Amino acid sequence: MTAGLTIPVTSTTAEAFGATILEAPKAVPTGRNMLVRHPDQTRVEYVEHRDKHPADMLP
Incomplete structure (x- = not known):
């Protein structure tokens, strides 16, 4: 993955390369x-x- 991309963009990119999202992007105390x-x-x-x-x- 490319540094500087936001998590939603990274999740779309990961799926495009055959990765599986095990836990969808979510808010956590430190960010996402x-x-x-x-x-x-x-x-x-x-x-x-x-x-x-x-x-x-x-x-």
Whole structure:
């Protein structure tokens, strides 16, 4: 996945590449997250923090 994309865009992209969304994007205390199983069966939790550190922001 490409850094800087929001979780809804990432979930659409993940499905397009054959991944399965195990837990849909949802609000959590720190921002949003989702759980994805990639085609090779790797499970990945994607997190989008609400309050990003300025050093983590892309230009």
